[in-house]
Amino acid sequence: MTNATHPFDALMDITARPEVVFVRGAGSYLWDDNRNRYLDFVQGWAVNPLGHAPTVVAEALAAQAKRLLTPSPAFFNGPSLQLAKALVEQSCFDQVFFANSGAEANEGAIKLARKFGAKYKNGAHEIITFEGGFHGRTLATMSASGKKAFEPLFEPKVPGFPKAKLNDIESVRRLISASTVAVMLEPIQGEAGVWPATDEFLKELRALTQQRGLLLIVDEIQTGMGRTGKLFAYEHAGIEPDIMTLGKGIGGGVPLAALLATEHASCFDHGDQGGTFNGNPLMCAAGLAVLAQIGQPDFLKSVADTGLFLESELQRLSSRHGLGDIRGRGLLLALDLKMPIGAAIVAQAFAAGVLVNSPQPDTLRFIPALNVTREEILAMIDCLDTVLTKVGAARRVA
Structure with missing residues (x-):
């Protein structure tokens, strides 16, 4: 048995960090x-x-911690209901599922799209994603990502994510088949080096997906919650996607994420989706405090x-x-x-x-x-x- 001798040694070495605490x-x-x-x-x-x-988040956490941490996701709680209602009122979506991380929210979006394909599109399951895209570090979200460094890792990958080229609508059109159920993209590819999807491309993509009966999923983990000057980046293009994911900024520093969907796309049956800490009142109280500030x-x-x-x-x-x-x-x-x-x-x-x-x-x-x-x-x-x-x-x- 080897014991860590340096304070940093007990943490698994997964990235280069400066020796600063x-x-x-x-x-x-x-x-x-x-x-x-x-x-x-x-x-x-x-x-x-x-x-x-931020004081507003610290105060919201402290106040909620004295009342209720979590009653289990099998029951309703006030902060999650309030935050879901606020997000629906300020977006084009109808229902919300809360998660703990952006990757988990994106995993949920993939599952929701595949459930939609199973129920309504003869088992269609492929989701067209984009070269350079980044959707998380679960096996499915790494497979959906178009990050070159991910390609040799953790094989075999989850199949069903053909890659198009950002801002090239014809590259999307060529990949559509009877197996396609959705198209998924970031409005701005952050990890690839901040490459935006143009407003015109997003409009073309929305028109194409509607024409072909496909779901449009926007990954707004990095662009959502006011980052681009609007509450959600899809608003710049004047479109209404079917599914959106949020993470990072929604919690103001605590682990919170969300999967939002229109009534048309919301097709989970009981037992399809869940999570022990999802929608817990402590994290949702922080999300409410953040949204109250950012949504102005x-x-x-x-x-x-x-x-x-x-x-x-x-x-x-x-x-x-x-x-x-x-x-x-x-x-x-x-x-x-x-x-x-x-x-x-x-x-x-x-x-x-x-x-x-x-x-x-x-x-x-x-x-x-x-x-x-x-x-x-x-x-x-x-x-x-x-x-x-x-x-x-x-x-x-x-």
């Missing part, structure tokens, strides 16, 4: 156990829409305005350093570095007290709190300006 967060900032402060433009990969430790029109307008400011500052930064385009929408943006220097920039920014993310070697992604200030944006830009100047100088010497 974070102990406190507030808004756009984190502090480590050496009292170093970090300006956070990652926010747990879009998990904290109101920043770290003034808040969403501020996200759109702040996103435009961040985009303009990134464009200036790109021009100064000869970099590429800015992609994305609202406060989900990416800077094309045109070179595979993302990891080096992330590491140097971290050393300077700023957290940014590089989902692809030539890309920086920015997913700050939705209430990030312009002063915080300028501080991040100043840090990157310094880092890029050093990286440029080093490359010229090399």
Whole structure:
């Protein structure tokens, strides 16, 4: 038997982490156990829409924890009913199933679509997804994803997910067969490097799926809950999908996700779907607090305005350093570095007290709190300006 000798050794080694322990967060900032402060433009990969430790979420959790943690999903509870009603009222959907993670919500969407195919489409089960897509880390959601790094892992994969090309409606049309039941996509492919589906493509996709009697599933784990300047990203295109998944930001930092569907698509029978902690009142109380803040029109307008400011500052930064385009929408943006220097920039920014993310070697992604200030944006830009100047100088010497 081998005992861990270092405090970090007891955690399974599944990713490279800096040897820093974070102990406190507030808004756009984190502090480590050496009292170093970090300006956070990652926010747990879009998990904290109101920043770290928002008072409204902390108070909602504390109040609910004193009343009821969970009565079992076999019974109704107040917060889950209230949150489901609020989500239905602010979307085009009719029913909600709560889950604990985005992957679990997407797994539920896949199951719902396949149940729909079994009941109404002669057993059709294939779901067309997209190259570059990312839908989670369960076996089915990894199979649905179009991430190259997943291809050799955990074989055999779950079959039934042919891959189309984003923004290429003909590539979707070619894959449709008698076995097809749905099309599933992210309105913006975050993990692939922030590649948006165009509004025109989403409109074409909605028209095609309706014409062929297919379900349209939007994975809004990263884009939902105000991230793009609207409550849900599908609203930009003026379409109404059949199924939507939410995660990350809906809980404001706690594990909460949701599967939403129209009455037409809601076809689970009793026993088809469930989960021990799903819809528990503690997490749903946090979700209610988040939605009450984010769902306000003034808040969403501020996200759109702040996103435009961040985009303009990134464009200036790109021009100064000869970099590429800015992609994305609202406060989900990416800077094309045109070179595979993302990891080096992330590491140097971290050393300077700023957290940014590089989902692809030539890309920086920015997913700050939705209430990030312009002063915080300028501080991040100043840090990157310094880092890029050093990286440029080093490359010229090399």
